[in-house]
Amino acid sequence: MSTNGVADRYLRRRLRNAGSVTGGSRAVALAAVGALILLTLVAVLAGVLAPHDPVQPVGGLALSPGSDGFPLGTDSIGRDLLSRTLIGIRASWFSAILVVVVGLLIGGVIGLVAGAFGGWVDSLLMRGTDLFLALPGVLVAIAIVAALGPSLRNTLIGVSVVWWPYYARIIRGEVRAIAVRPHIEAARLAGAGQGRIIVRHILPGVVPTAIVAASLDVGNVVLLLAGLSFLGLGQPAPAPELGADTARSLSVLLTDPWVPVIPGLAVLVLSLVANVGGDGLRNLLAARK
Numbered sequence: 594m595s596t597n598g599v600a601d602r603y604l605r606r607r608l609r610n611a612g613s614v615t616g617g618s619r620a621v622a623l624a625a626v627g628a629l630i631l632l633t634l635v636a637v638l639a640g641v642l643a644p645h646d647p648v649q650p651v652g653g654l655a656l657s658p659g660s661d662g663f664p665l666g667t668d669s670i671g672r673d674l675l676s677r678t679l680i681g682i683r684a685s686w687f688s689a690i691l692v693v694v695v696g697l698l699i700g701g702v703i704g705l706v707a708g709a710f711g712g713w714v715d716s717l718l719m720r721g722t723d724l725f726l727a728l729p730g731v732l733v734a735i736a737i738v739a740a741l742g743p744s745l746r747n748t749l750i751g752v753s754v755v756w757w758p759y760y761a762r763i764i765r766g767e768v769r770a771i772a773v774r775p776h777i778e779a780a781r782l783a784g785a786g787q788g789r790i791i792v793r794h795i796l797p798g799v800v801p802t803a804i805v806a807a808s809l810d811v812g813n814v815v816l817l818l819a820g821l822s823f824l825g826l827g828q829p830a831p832a833p834e835l836g837a838d839t840a841r842s843l844s845v846l847l848t849d850p851w852v853p854v855i856p857g858l859a860v861l862v863l864s865l866v867a868n869v870g871g872d873g874l875r876n877l878l879a880a881r882k
Contacts, residue, residue, distance in 0.1 A: 622873035629808075629870025632686065632863070639683035643676035647833045655849040668838075668852045669845055677833040678859050684828070685835050685863055688749055689814040693807045695753045700760025701803055707761070708768025709791050719765065722758045730755035731817065738826045745828045748821050752814065763806050764799055771798045805875045812867030819860045835860050 635642065644662075645651040650671030658666040658674075665674040700722075707718040737751035771777065772795065780790050821827060822836030830841065835856040842853035 619877070622876040625869045625873025626877065628866050629873070632682075632866045632870075635679070636683040636686040639679040643673075643679045645673040645676045647672065647676040647680045648831050655845070655852065657849075658851050658855075665855055666851050668842065669849065672831075674852065674855050677838060678835070678855055680833040681835040681838060681856060682859055682863060684745065684833070685815055685818060685860070688745065688818055689811050689863075689867070692749055692752050692756055692814045692818070693810050695749075696756035696810075697760050697803055697807050699753075700757035700762075701764050701799075703757070704761040704764030704766075705768055705791065705796070705799065708765040708772065709787065709795060711769075711772075715765075718761070722761045725755065725758040726762070728755065731820075734817070734821065735824070735826065738821065743826045743829060745832075745834070748818060748827055751826075752817060752821070756810075756814070759810075760803070760806060764803060767799050767802045768795055771795050801878050805871070805878060808871035808874050809868065811871065812864040815860065815863045815867060835863075 650667075651673050652660070652663055652667045652671050654667065654671050655669050656663050656667040656671075658664065660666055663673055663675065665678060667673055668677070703718050703722065707715040707722075733755050734748075734751035737754060738747050741747035741750065777790060777794055780794055785793075818827070819836035819839075822834045823840045825837070825840065827834045827837050830837070838856040839853045839860075842849075842856075845852050846854075
């Protein structure tokens with residue numbers, strides 16, 4: 594069996610089995626998707642929900658959680674942690690979604706073309722994809738950000754460059770599976786052109802797989818972006834960013850532990866909700882088949 598065949602089978606098996614760990618009921622799946630929607634609403638409304646300016650000091654230094662007017666306390670220079678965390682959640686959540694969407698668009702187009710046309714087109718596009726897959730993605734992203742300069746925009750560029758090959762492989766495998774089905778052959782015999790077959794018959798069958806793959810990856814991107822931010826490759830201070838806020842506050846971990854722990858817990862919640870929500874979405878889509 595070729596390396597390409599092994600990779601395609603592995604990625605498709607990972608997608609099919611992603612929700613088999615919990616295997617919850619429809620109610621659990623709906624609750625998971627509801628949590629995903631709720632988190633997105635919190636991110637959208639973060640600017641309204643934040644009670645204070647996230648950048649300017651507004652209270653006493655290092656006030657503990659539960660202090661009057663500061664549910665999550667303040668940091669070492671008096672900034673409200675609730676406001677910084679909410680704005681940080683917005684930045685991390687929408688940044689992760691943007692990376693996934695860009696990766697899905699690039700990888701989806703490459704995988705769709707490769708799987709639909711086959712032959713030398715498939716070989717050429719998949720060899721290029723294999724080249725990117727062979728590179729250490731995190732190190733490449735770090736190198737890109739270091740070369741362009743630390744900022745949220747450059748971090749998104751660096752991660753997007755290394756994220757699309759996974760989608761190219763998944764979509765290509767799904768297209769190849771759909772292309773051998775009887776209704777595709779019937780469309781060819783009826784005189785439908787290749788473009789019409791791709792748009793009308795192959796693409797609708799690929800969309801559910803693409804949605805599930807993207808939803809399951811949001812949590813991974815959140816963790817990667819937080820890690821790069823922790824290393825100082827995100828937005829410069831004093832912009833609120835979860836990974837950077839954790840890194841900058843490590844010096845007070847023993848004296849004021851809530852200051853670095855709260856943004857770290859926010860990253861955990863984002864990743865957990867994204868993975869559970871993606872799992873629930875996968876179960877709901879599977880139940881409709």
